[in-house]
Amino acid sequence: MKALAWHGTNDIRCDNVTDPGIEDARDVIIKVTSCAICGSDLHLMDGHMPAMKSGDVLGHEFMGEVVETGSPNHRLKKGDRILVPFNINCGSCSQCLRGNWACCLRSNRNAAEAETMFGYPSAGMFGYSHLTGGYWGGQAEYVRVPMADVAPMKVPEGMTDEQALFLTDILPTGWQAALYCDLKGGETVAIWGAGPVGLFAIKSAQIMGAERIIVIETVPERIALARQAGATHVIDLKQEEVLERIKEITHGEGPDAVIDCVGMEAIGGHGVLGVLSKVQETLTSTQRPYALNQALQAVRGGGIVSVPGVYGGPVPVHMGAVVQKGLTIRSGQTHVKRYLEELAGLIQQGRIDPTFLITHRSTSLEEGPELYKTFRDKKDGCVKVVFHLN
Incomplete structure (x- = not known):
């Protein structure tokens, strides 16, 4: 065969x-x-x-x-x-x-x-x-x-x-990613990546009652599909400073939950985290947690971090943000x-x-x-x- x-x-x-x-x-x-x-x-x-x-x-x-x-x-x-x-x-x-x-x-x-x-x-x-x-x-x-x-x-x-x-795979994966955010209705969710899983996470969050769905993406075709799926705001990480824009959209409060749909092959953008991403790429071509670390910084205190994005080994994660803000991380296949x-x-x-x-x-x-x-x-x-x- x-x-x-x-x-x-x-x-x-x-x-x-x-x-x-x-x-x-x-x-x-x-x-x-x-x-x-x-x-x-x-x-x-x-x-x-x-x-x-x-x-x-x-x-x-x-x-x-x-x-x-x-x-x-x-x-x-x-x-x-x-x-x-x-x-x-x-x-x-x-x-x-x-x-x-x-x-x-x-x-x-x-x-x-x-x-x-x-x-x-x-x-x-x-x-x-x-x-x-x-x-x-x-x-x-x-x-x-x-x-x-x-x-x-x-x-x-x-x-x-x-x-x-x-x-x-990808429809249940997007669904579980949104479900892990414990949405009750009226929340703000930020989603990194509008690939297939990200698109289904957007649609799932919409069905579960999220009021604002912020999507971080760079590819025009995916941005268009993200809006079609239910994104209320889109941030192009190559053109805008993501954390500042998220604070502007949420009036300084931050999202209630964030979803990393990118995983191990994230690329950098502006700011310190972009520099760290470039350093990580220089050291190794694998396990670049740029999107995850940006999500950890962006979510509000006491918020939820949902990670459907695939990682295959150890990564340098911003545990300071996890501990100091009292975050909950939920992940898994x-x-x-x-x-x-x-x-x-x-x-x-x-x-x-x-x-x-x-x-x-x-x-x-x-x-x-x-x-x-x-x-x-x-x-x-x-x-x-x-x-x-x-």
């Missing part, structure tokens, strides 16, 4: 690889009908995540049709159309029983490596390094889905692939399964249209390597790439 595979920094290829096969009674094999390139895939492309191996198949946003099951009594049946959350869940460990699906204790095949890095393992994930299990991803014609009796969801009747696809039914309902009701951010579509994985570059370099107004393979 054809699949997009990692072969080193900035080296993504469309390879012919071995078709997946059933390995356990809980497995299913799906024929991928749609998949997407995620912003966090770019961290892999850029060589910023450890434990990648040449030939690893990428992709954690995918859905498709079941073509084989590991057991005749499987919950899923041949022909079922399913979406597959990016994290893999056993369904029976203490974390799964708590609904902390991204913290599953049994699905990561390389748990010992993850424990060495993080203290405890995260759940296994598709296409996202051997720290998360080394599972092949879904930018492929076929995928083996382990423990498929737990996390995957049948696509609701009448829902298109484009409506359902982002339920696998997304507990996708926790939100699937609610978000599917919002899509069916027309309250969320997940398709608005798709800018590039392809029917061929062979175009994948070039589209990875287009997405990374933000060429041709690229915000989101989707492959339709059926």
